[in-house]
Amino acid sequence: MSFSGFPPATLQFLTGIAAHNEKAWFDDNRALYEAGYVEPAREFVETMGPLLRAISLEVQFNAKVNGSLSRINRDIRFSKDKRPYKEHLGLWFWHGGRRRWDVPGFWFELTPKHVQLGVGLYMMQGEQLDAYRQSVIHPRSGRALLAAVAAVKDAGKYEIAGKNRKLMPRGFSTDLDRAEYLLHEGLYAHIDLPVTVAAKPGLAALCAKHYAALWPINKWLLDEVEQG
Numbered sequence: 335m336s337f338s339g340f341p342p343a344t345l346q347f348l349t350g351i352a353a354h355n356e357k358a359w360f361d362d363n364r365a366l367y368e369a370g371y372v373e374p375a376r377e378f379v380e381t382m383g384p385l386l387r388a389i390s391l392e393v394q395f396n397a398k399v400n401g402s403l404s405r406i407n408r409d410i411r412f413s414k415d416k417r418p419y420k421e422h423l424g425l426w427f428w429h430g431g432r433r434r435w436d437v438p439g440f441w442f443e444l445t446p447k448h449v450q451l452g453v454g455l456y457m458m459q460g461e462q463l464d465a466y467r468q469s470v471i472h473p474r475s476g477r478a479l480l481a482a483v484a485a486v487k488d489a490g491k492y493e494i495a496g497k498n499r500k501l502m503p504r505g506f507s508t509d510l511d512r513a514e515y516l517l518h519e520g521l522y523a524h525i526d527l528p529v530t531v532a533a534k535p536g537l538a539a540l541c542a543k544h545y546a547a548l549w550p551i552n553k554w555l556l557d558e559v560e561q562g
Contacts, residue, residue: 337381339533340444343370344423349446351406352421360406360419367406371423375403378442378538379425385542386427386440389549392556393440395427402426421445429556436462438555440545449532451541453548454496454522455555462559463519469558470515471508478558480512482550486523489547496520523551 347370350363360367376397383395383402395402404424410416428439436455443450458466469475486492499517506516515521525544531537 337374337377337538338535339537340374340378341370341533344374344444344532345370345446345529347371348421348423348444351419352446355417355419355421357418371406372399372403375423375425379403379427381538382425382442382541383427385538386545389542389546390429390552392429393427394429394431394433396433401433429552429560438552438560440548440552442541444529444532446529448529449527450524451527451544451548452522452524453545453552455520455559456496456522457520458559459519466518466521466555466559467503467506467516470512471506475554475558476508476512479515479554482554485550486548490525490544492523492525492548494521494523494551496522521551521555523548 343366347363347366350366351360379395379397379402383393383397386393386395397403399405402425404420404426406419408415408418408420410418423444425442426433426435426439427441428434428437430437436458438453438455441450441452443452455462455466470479483494486494496518497514498519502513502516507513508516525548527540527544531540534540
């Protein structure tokens, strides 16, 4: 399947749902949702997936809603924000046998303002967080982390994120050059691109180039955290 860029209907739908985040508007514009959100996203996933497998043979994708396509509906059961719909198009390419959010992967987000590409783990907890911290303090894997971060930073204007603690976790310490990573409970890297790139026929190739540059973060997580 050849992907030639997201059509005008995509931004038309996203702009509309942001201005009218309500069931009545969505029901009246379901055809626009299908034409501007679901169908081009499926085409993009089918094009992007094989390109990502050239970076990581184990990456998984599924060109359907609740596969690589995130549902447009928000889970509002425990949220003070009762808007029923998401106002962006989100895509996910993951590692492992089943679709999960708590594994290293590649994400794509399209809003009326930008395209965001990213890799990594947004939030870790429990055994996964402990495995991450153990890898940070271990001399070999700790040095590998610094090398992965340096490779991403050297490749372009990418942001390394996930630091959300002010104090070191109890019982953990390491050399000064990597101590800051013990303040992370997530480790991910991303870049924002102008929304105009979304409509270009070369979008998938452009994304593949950025994902390849961001890949060292995912590789380190897969080698040192997910694989123990």
